[in-house]
Amino acid sequence: xxxxxxxxxxxxxxxxxxxxxxxxxxxxxxxxxxxxxxxxxxxxxxxxxxxxxxxxxxxxxxxxxxxxxxxxxxxxxxxxxxxxxxxxxxxxxxxxxxxxxxxxxxxxxxxxxxxxxxxxxxxxxxxxxxxxxxxxxxxxxxxxxxxxxxxxxxxxxxxxxxxxxxxxxxxxxxxxxxxxxxxxxxxxxxxxxxxxxxxxxxxxxxxxxxxxxxxxxxxxxxxxxxxxxxxxxxxxxxxxxxxxxxxxxxxxxxxxxxxxxxxxxxxx
Amino acid sequence: xxxxxxxxxxxxxxxxxxxxxxxxxxxxxxxxxxxxxxxxxxxxxxxxxxxxxxxxxxxxxxxxxxxxxxxxxxxxxxxxxxxxxxxxxxxxxxxxxxxxxxxxxxxxxxxxxxxxxxxxxxxxxxxxxxxxxxxxxxxxxxxxxxxxxxxxxxxxxxxxxxxxxxxxxxxx
Numbered sequence: 001x002x003x004x005x006x007x008x009x010x011x012x013x014x015x016x017x018x019x020x021x022x023x024x025x026x027x028x029x030x031x032x033x034x035x036x037x038x039x040x041x042x043x044x045x046x047x048x049x050x051x052x053x054x055x056x057x058x059x060x061x062x063x064x065x066x067x068x069x070x071x072x073x074x075x076x077x078x079x080x081x082x083x084x085x086x087x088x089x090x091x092x093x094x095x096x097x098x099x100x101x102x103x104x105x106x107x108x109x110x111x112x113x114x115x116x117x118x119x120x121x122x123x124x125x126x127x128x129x130x131x132x133x134x135x136x137x138x139x140x141x142x143x144x145x146x147x148x149x150x151x152x153x154x155x156x157x158x159x160x161x162x163x164x165x166x167x168x169x170x171x172x173x174x175x176x177x178x179x180x181x182x183x184x185x186x187x188x189x190x191x192x193x194x195x196x197x198x199x200x201x202x203x204x205x206x207x208x209x210x211x212x213x214x215x216x217x218x219x220x221x222x223x224x225x226x227x228x229x230x231x232x233x234x235x236x237x238x239x240x241x242x243x244x245x246x247x248x249x250x251x252x253x254x255x256x257x258x259x260x261x262x263x264x265x266x267x268x
Numbered sequence: 269x270x271x272x273x274x275x276x277x278x279x280x281x282x283x284x285x286x287x288x289x290x291x292x293x294x295x296x297x298x299x300x301x302x303x304x305x306x307x308x309x310x311x312x313x314x315x316x317x318x319x320x321x322x323x324x325x326x327x328x329x330x331x332x333x334x335x336x337x338x339x340x341x342x343x344x345x346x347x348x349x350x351x352x353x354x355x356x357x358x359x360x361x362x363x364x365x366x367x368x369x370x371x372x373x374x375x376x377x378x379x380x381x382x383x384x385x386x387x388x389x390x391x392x393x394x395x396x397x398x399x400x401x402x403x404x405x406x407x408x409x410x411x412x413x414x415x416x417x418x419x420x421x422x423x424x425x426x427x428x429x430x431x432x433x434x435x436x437x438x439x440x
Contacts, residue, residue, distance in 0.1 A: 231399065232388035244306070244308070246321055247390075249389050249397065249399070250388055252327050252328055253327055253334055256323050256326075256334050257324065257327075259320050259323065260317075260320040260321060260323065263320045264317070267313070
């Protein structure tokens with residue numbers, strides 16, 4: 001009996017040791033990125049509407065020149081021109097944000113009428129954009145995954161896609177998610193989008209929607225989602241440069257996601 | 269004679285429950301610690317990554333604040349391994365079976381709540397991404413039933429002298 005007790009005691013001490021070793025507060029993995037977060041919040045960055053450029057890293061002999069990552073909002077591209085980044089294919093550049101050389105790729109499949117997608121967009125994604133996408137750590141891809149049970153989500157996806165192709169993705173996505181409860185009651189997607197754009201911009205968007213030239217891109221997103229397989233929204237897939245993928249289902253709070261992103265970014 | 273036999277039904281059932289639940293807990297804890305579902309190479313850094321990934325699954329239940337999510341995610345897998353080993357060892361069995369029952373009851377309540385709220389999330393039960401469905405509730409319910417029976421039998425057995433012990437009435 002004593003032997004058993006000694007064994008259990010040793011086991012307990014061992015497990016506590018491992019717990020102490022692994023517990024995040026000991027290592028504080030998010031410390032360094034947190035400083036960068038504060039910096040990025042202190043200096044609001046403009047969001048240029050042109051292609052992504054990353055300056056080459058300076059040689060070791062010139063340590064005083066910091067590497068500058070110019071992060072850009074997605075460039076308006078010609079309809080149906082898809083790109084591939086680090087093995088992630090069929091990316092519509094108008095719905096992708098950040099540096100293509102970022103260590104992480106984050107794909108978010110969402111439906112404009114889904115409440116959890118709204119929650120994710122308004123709380124978590126916005127902070128990820130500010131602190132990870134605009135600092136060159138994450139390349140964010142918005143994938144449309146309108147669910148058939150939502151009457152207006154496909155229309156909303158069409159308008160959002162069209163707005164993205166005239167460089168107004170963020171404005172329209174914000175308007176659609178923030179006013180979700182209103183337009184899902186009335187079905188007034190057009191009015192919601194129009195309120196976020198100038199009349200000239202709305203005219204362009206309307207022309208793109210009516211031309212249906214962007215519909216194949218939405219269909220492509222859905223097809224890719226079904227192969228993942230995405231069976232609910234929001235659905236996030238994180239890709240590392242080494243080819244690892246981490247699916248995250250449902251809403252996730254920013255603080256918890258931040259810890260995980262910091263771990264992935266710190267990975268060699 | 270039957271009552272003192274080491275192979276009576278209660279004792280055999282208790283052993284089966286202990287082995288099954290110890291297996292489940294050891295598998296669940298190890299899978300989370302070693303990132304089995306994520307195809308990671310075993311190392312300290314992959315274990316840390318796996319635990320942070322598990323934190324995302326704990327968070328998706330929307331039950332706890334972020335600090336508590338990290339605490340649960342970083343202690344639960346170790347606790348599961350420890351519980352699995354303790355069930356196999358059989359030391360202070362009534363205490364640990366009660367603890368196991370409470371833990372499984374907690375899991376069951378969380379899963380039922382998430383299902384009732386319509387949260388379409390991953391269960392997070394065994395590290396591997398696994399959607400939370402009615403089958404998850406059924407499985408957790410069966411495990412809870414097993415744990416309750418194991419606890420009851422463990423208490424009943426603990427009141428009796430061990431059939432192989434020198435102090436049993438047959439040997440004295």
